[in-house]
Amino acid sequence: MLFNSYIFIFLFLPVTVAGWFLLNKTKASLPPKIFLLAMSLVFYAYFNIKYLPIIVVSIAANYLIYLGMKRLSKKAPRRLLFWLGMVLNIGILFYYKYLGFFTENINALFKTDFNVVKLVLPLGISFFTFQQVSFVIDSYKNNVPDYSLLDYALFVSFFPQLIAGPIVLHSEIIPQFADKGNKKFNYENFAKGIYAFTFGLAKKVLIADTLGNAANIGFGSIPSLNSVTAAVSMLAYTMQIYFDFSGYCDMATGIGLMFNINLPMNFNSPYKALDMNDFWKRWHITLTRFLTTNLYIPLGGNRKGRARTYLNQLIVFAVSGLWHGANWTFIVWGIMNGVLVILSKILSPRTEKLKKKAPVLPWLATFALTNLLWVYFRADSISDANHMIVKIFSMNIGGIDRAFFKAITTAEYDLVSRVIEKILPAAVPLFGYVLMFAMLAFAVFASTRMKNTNERLAAFKPGFIPMAVMCVLFVWSVISLSGVSTFLYFNF
């Protein structure tokens, strides 16, 4: 089930919220949790019922490993269970996500002819795998209190964060479910919840999907692009991926709040970053947290000298790239990010003054680099990405392709152009271009200058203006749902 679907908004969400609080009124702790777990699994199975056993088996196996480690006191068998947990989680992820890619590369490298298995990726597997890996690591470190199977299963499958994060920790979710104060319906949290959900929905449906159509045109016809269309396609994708993923996380935050559960912030206006290191402190924060805690620090972090620190960072970014997708484009994207983060750290003492005196310059440089790196993330192959970059810098100045501009002409465009046609017919052809640039300019402005949803929530006061904005955005987004694309991050 998608958050941006009629069935979720008008049926699943109201029923689940109502059921959760009504059952909590009985004071019995089991029925509401069983209900919420069952609804979360329904949410997951709605995409494809075949995925359900994978997550159920994965939850059960990890819980058994946790129980085993809890009961055993000797180091050796605990270590054995720890590695069993690692192999199980990473193994399932590898099998579904990377086996095909791995086989392809083996075939290419050794001229072999192994059968390339193309499996349908179970939704959210990258997210719930990392969540459970972190749980197994904490269990091994004896950092996990007593949890019931129900608590654990609810932590992994809680539907707001199940398929596209944020990657939450057991220590920040399970205690919230246990908190009696959270079991009563809370109007303040509910108001903030629908407010955050609406902003996320609008970001996804109204901005990301529209600009995504334009980016698809550009990335689908690289050989025929001039520099202007190539650059605009790149910018459209930069905006699409931010509004798509952060919009999804805003919706998750909002739904969590409706249940009185605070999910961690995943995006903190990343396009406001003044260097690449800063960017990665703001982009997909819970992934960075996971990789820092469970990979960077175990590798030695910054404790083994400068060279090793940089190497550790490069490894982390390469893994981050690979986590995003089974393609060399993602690995290259990750490594390039790693190199730029290291460079920004090396140059940091020299750029601090500039950041204070003329922040626009480092911001512009960071934003431009981010844009260029997203080309590798979006392109189907490294050669396509290189081709796109060449196109951007080829200085082949020309008009924007008509197909590109048509891709973003939504129903609103039709409606407004009807009005313009009556008032000023000559302006109609121009209006399309104005609309396209206005959309891109608004997206850039909103992501670099406006408050993000978490900042809005912190300052939220119920009043006429937020209510009006919310109602307009909600209805506008809901009527825009038909034919809306799936979330970009579902396949990562």
Next chain:
Amino acid sequence: MFKKFCVISLCIILAVCTAVGGLVFAIDPFNVYRADSDLKKIIYQFPYYQNTGIARHGKYDALITGTSMTQNFRAWWFNEKFGCNAARLSFDGGVLQDFDALLNCAYKSGNEIKAVYFGLDNYIITSDSKLVDIDERVPEYLIDNNPFNDIKYLLNKDILFKYIPTYFAYRKLDTYDFYEMHAWDRDNYIFSEESVLKGYTRPDPAPPLPEDEFIDESGLVLETLLKYVREHPETSFTFFAPPYSKLYWNSLRISGKLSATVAALKHVYGELLKNKNVRVFYFQNDIERIENLDNYKDETHYCTDYNKYMLDCFVSGERELTLSNYESELDKMEAYANTLNI
């Protein structure tokens, strides 16, 4: 304060959504709930979304359908020739599931359908329609009886901002004519050998496919069509093969699909012809016409004069296949195509 905010916001959202849904329901631009009993008064904006609704709620006793090859038929020609009340409901680039949905809706409409004229393109017979993306077919919510998924229609930005204004704009037009809608010959295309050859791309040569290559595809077509043919002996079904230009046959030969396609056509026509209420017309071997590229706007799309000729044939029986001649006619077609090298 927060309680008030929640209650008022939810009430506003529900009220506006209900109003929007109510407006779409009342105007019903895609005829999901109703259609004017006089076909001429139906505002025909978007065949793909509207055909099933018109089929279900419109009043007619003859149906003309097919792909873009049938869009230039005017239903009133049939009315004049056959004294019927025909509806032309074509799907531009339609796939088997679209036609299945249309016929299903038509037979559930309560209309007494005396005749169905079905332009049966070769690609419908040889394509694996199961592979067609769900987004490229008639949406499920338009054809099923599930009232819950109607929300996709009732709360739909495109319907609200685009098709409802267009609906009213058409209604205001004095020149609006249901029969002329979506006939592409009104779009000023150039019919000439020069423009056809300019747009023609010779495919890459490929070895011939096995003759039974399309057996599953043609089997599914037959299963779908025979369901209606057998259940409705009161309807006269006229299937016809549109005449593509020689360039189409040239491409088919070069790409190795010629024999397999002809075998699939034989399979389908042969089975259809076994039914008493079926007639099959074959226009593809009208060599004189298919060789004259001035009759075409591209490899396959012919000019409207040919639609008129087809109608005459339906009356006269010219170019009609029978159980005794269909194989030889198709063999002739294959032999001709094998002589092409363009």
